[in-house]
Amino acid sequence: MASMERKHDVCSPFVPRRSSVRKTSAEIVSEARQSLRVPSTQRPFTPRDGHRQLFGNSSVRADRDNRPPSTFSLHAQNFDAPDSRPGSGTRLSPLDHKPKFPVPHEAGDPCKAFPKPPTDPLEVKRGLAVARARLLRTGSLTTLPPVEGHTDVKERLNPSPGQKQLSAKRLPGRDHTEGRSGPHKPGPRRTASESRIMQPGDDSGVRPTDNRAGQRTEPWNGNNATSPEEDAESLVWNNMIAPLLQQLESVAAGSSEGSVDRLCDLCDALYGTLAEANMLGRCCKRRSGILRTLFRLIDLNSAQLNLHIAKLCLALCVSGKNLLNICKLIFQISRSESNDIFFQNNSIIDSFLGILSNEDVSTSGEALLYCVGTLKFLSGNSAILRLLLDKNCIGVAQKLIQRLCTADDTNFTIAGHILVQLTATLRNLADHPDSRPLFISFSILPELCVVLRHHHKDQDICTNISRIYSKLSSYSECRLALAQTPDCYQLFLELLSKHHQKQDLVVRLLFTLGNLTAKSDEARQQLFQCEGCMGTLLQLYDSYQRRDDSPHTPTRKGPPPPNRPPAPPVCVQEHDDVLVKLVRVLANMCIHPAVGPALATNTACIQLLMETLELRSVQESEELLVNVAATINNMSFYQEDSSVLRLSRLTIAKLMLKLVLSSSMDAMLEATRVYGNLSQSKDVRDFIMQNKVHQFVVTLLDSKSTEMCFSACGVLTNLALDPPNRVSLSLEGAAVKLVDCLKDLGPGDWQLAGQVCQALWNMIGSGGGGGSEKLMDTQEKESLLEILITYLDEEEALKWIENEDLRDYHRACWELEFQPVAQKLMKTLQPSDRAASQHTKTWS
Structure with a gap:
């Protein structure tokens, strides 16, 4: 390291000394050439799971039986048909006790105490209607009748008890009954004995009836009046939505x-029709009928x-079990890479990001899990990854991380499962260059530290x-x-220890x-x-250093570091990968003027x-050996007693001999340093x-x-001291090779040229002119003088x-690194009379 104040003394050692003065431009630019260096290494390879799974083969989650599955089967019957009808906004609290009703006993037969069924035919019909409605509300999806007016459907629906099987060509709707001719029109409210069975889930207050006589009827709303909004919705339903469902x-x-x-x-x-009519979300009073069809x-x-169906269902704001099943359905589709093209041509990703932004982990934790799991799979596709960045996926992830980190103990486990998927998604997003400004x-980086503190025991999240x-x-x-x-x-450090x-x-x-630590003191x-x-780093070093599977491991000299953890069951190559990165940390830390001397005095290290x-x-x-040599080189800079x-x-x-004699140029270079x-x-x-x-x-000069x-x-x-x-x-031809090195490489690297001159000065100049005659002949001296005169x-x-x-950089190096020592060397080589007559622009 050069400075204006440092003098190039005769026989000065090779290792530069630190200067307390402010660095010059040459010192700043030439930091890569100084004795203390930062070793380089490659980033660890990130493996990809061969198959898309919620938790990959490398997962170490303890309870594999209770974690959510990656494979399952979904059918129409798994969905709740009367999904979340427009609610009243009031949620009833459960009873604290089960009421018991007294049952009178008459003549020893309790059955006689119950009322008998009505014998009036009208009452029988009313009872059948109620029973049918109850069965339809609680039955499976396959027992639900399709939407009114839908024809040419081949399958028949399972009949309720006491009810004839409905023909596929007679498809009663959810909010209105079958019309025998022409479009159905609302009429006055009919009595219970006259009306047909209403679809379950209809609590809109509309009681549509058959228009058997063709007269115009009106829906019943308690006041026998209808609002303009209901009229508009009925018009859109009858003219546009019902035909599409059909x-x-x-x-x-x-x-x-x-x-x-x-x-x-x-x-x-x-x-498009629902969106244009403002009937998406939960505002559509006939949404249950739409959902049943879907x-x-x-x-x-x-x-x-199924992706189109899922998009519609999410737009209709399904919740609870249906939301979970829709997320599972999309997750199932995303498990096959061949389906990625469908996600590129569908706005379902927007819906998914909306779920991540709005749903709460306490009520929809499992749905969030499959939602983020889908994004994890899709982010492995470069085209979709770009879409995720454009759709603010990283911003959505940040808000979700904050909510997950505040989850209570009840939801801590499911929050951990979600974070495994979310951090894996962010891992994929981090590959894209445009993601870095967003992170x-x-x-995101500080937020992930918060996650590590909350889930420090979860190895999947930490990894x-x-x-x-x-x-x-x-x-x-x-x-x-x-x-x-x-x-x-x-x-x-705590994670490394744990x-x-x-x-x-x-x-x-x-x-x-x-x-x-590479570039920051x-x-x-x-x-x-x-x-x-240092205790944590050296324990890791010792743990991964040992090769218990090798019978040729020599006995350790001296005591091991305290509290040594057991050796991990990995092979030698995996040991080396850890040690390479660990030794690099030590080498970087040595560069700090306060840390370096402390490490140089650390016996265990x-x-x-x-x-x-x-x-x-x-x-x-x-x-590994190259990085070890670089670390020792950095430590050897500090020569304290x-x-x-x-x-x-x-x-x-002695240990450096194996590196010098190896075929690796990097190993030879570090050993020489x-x-x-x-x-x-x-x-x-x-x-x-x-x-x-x-x-x-000497051979390395070639x-x-x-x-x-x-x-x-x-x-x-240093040897020439x-x-x-x-x-x-000289017998090995060192002086001649040094001159050749100066001639060939000097003009492109004045720092090297100055070091060559320093070596030549120590070899031939320190003993005066007579010394040069023993080590160089006259022709070699003349050649060196000519080079020096030209370079000066x-x-x-x-x-x-x-x-x-x-x-400017080369001029600074030339003035500080080359010119002073070159002038001294040239003065030594020249006879006194020639030196007096020789004139150069840089002598003064």
């Missing part, structure tokens, strides 16, 4: 090709038709939310929103913490200062890192020379990689850079 019955009775499409068109026409069509078992604007965080925390705006959530770090054996949950929370410190932070290097091979655990890492430097230097820091110590430099590591480091050459130059700079090492390095010309050095922003 056509639905007629087409359903047939089996012609294209009947499903025809029924769908009729449903759309019925929906319910019968469900048995045709057409997914496309932030609706404060889904961890997947959302792992996706969104890769983006700066989402990281900021999450980091501003109070106590989120403490919450994550669910330490849930590997997919642990790895995603660690990945999120790694993202939060404040996040690094806040995480470290959380209660039990250093021991676990060294154990990983010992247990794993580069072939099976490349990414109490540093455990400093005391273990020779052991670490570690050697660059550790080689400040004389014993490590001696180890490097004795084990011929310097030969390999890699043509700026990062690799920069790290190799750092090691060579010892005079005996300079000859060995500012116009020549920067002439090929056209972009002004890049020009």
Whole structure:
């Protein structure tokens, strides 16, 4: 790290020292090249369930028997025919006791005490009418007569006791009776003995009757008068709705090709007619008759038709059992991906979002569950996912989350089931780039933290939310929103401790913490200062480090961390996935100037890192070893006397050999960086020379990689501190390779060029001019001088850079990183008389 105030001393060590002065532009831009680095890793893969289920195969819900099912069968008979007729607004309270009626006993036969049936024929007919009405109200759906005027229906309805079977061509309506000729018209109220049986569920006050004589009659409303609204509704019903219902019955009775499409068109026409007449919702007094017709069509078992039926039923505001069954019906349709196209061409999603916005978990919890489960399936379709975003699904989800988090203990279980589906839906929505601003604007990330606090024992909910965080925390705006959530770090640590054996949950929370601490010093410190932070992380490390299934696991050296949890039953690759993310968190935390020294003195932490290097091979655990080396490199920056890492430097230097000698370029690069820091110590430099590591480091100069050459130059700079090492390095051709590196890579990276000059200065310049003759011949010296003279010309050095922003950056690096040490090196190489006559623009 360079600064205007730092001098490039002779034989200065490779590792830069921290400066208390404010950073220069070059220091800010070149942070990626500094010794303390943030290791990278990939986001954990989010698996998809092979089959659409309410709770997938990975669910760990404890009570599988009592949770709502994913599969069921629905038929017309499952629906309540007189669904929620227009209510009076008064709900009666149940009786606290069962009344008992005295039964007199006469002559020992109690039956004689009851009244006898009437013998008058008129009374018999009245009794039959009442009995029939009662049977129709309480019977199954298949016993309900269809709407009046619907002809050509082949099936016959089951007759009530004492009643002849009705012909399919005689279809009495719900709110009016059959007319023998012409459209039916209302008439005066008839007596009970004269009127036909009314459809159950009719409490509108209208008593329509047969118009046998053709005269105009009026409905009875108690005052023998009718309102204009009732007249208008009757007109719409008779002229528009009843014929549509009749056509639905007629087409359903047939089996012609294209009947499903025809029924769908009729449903759309019925929906449009009801909407235009303002008869949707619960205001239509004949809605029960409409619902009965729609319910019968469900048995045709057409997914496309059933969606149209469901749309109509939801628009008519079904409730209770019928609402639940409609949600189940739509859920059942959505389980097949082939039906997704029907949802794209139907506004049923709007109805579903309306249910989520208006229904309460205490009264419609199970309906909400299947509703959100449907959205979870549909959000896996990219086209529908876009629709959900456009229809404000995330805003609806936020309001639902708030209601679910305030559910009482009675509804806590069903609220948890709903949250499993809702968080899975949000997990899918988080995949879309356009969702990120919505997640932030609706404060979804803080809301999910509230969910985690309320349902911290539910592994399904916690896992889904961890997947959302792992996706969104890769983006700066989402990281900021999450980091501003109070106590989120403490919450994550508590979840890691509680669910330490849930590997997919642990790895995603660690990945999120790694993202939060990647670029924020404040996040690094806040995480470290959380209660039990290092204890939780190191317990996890130790737990996933052990490979109990391997007979070759070496014996641990030293005591394990306290309160070690049992090892999770996962394979080595899954262990590595957790450890990679965990070690990355440690590496990021080390960057903070207060946290780094504390970790460098943590014996358990250093021991676990060294154990990983010992247990794993580069072939099976490349990414893990690379991250471990990056963490050790960050810790080695702090050279306090109490540093455990400093005391273990020779052991670490030996463990780094396997990385240097591997075929992985990333592993070689990280090991070289570690050697660059550790080689400040004389014993490590001696180890490097004795084990011929310097030969390999010199070879890295041929890699043509700026990062690799920069790290190799750092090691060579430190090795050249010892005079005996300079000859060995020269014999390996280090000086010549350094000159070639300067020539080929210098103009594109002035920070690297400055480090090359520093290494050359330590090798050939520290002993004066005579030293250079032993290590470089005259031709090599002339070539190096020519390069330096050219590069010290500012116009020549920067002439090929056209972009002004890049020009300013390169000029800063050239002035701060290259020019000072290059001038010293050139002065050493030049004879005194030549130096006096040599003139360059940058000498002064």
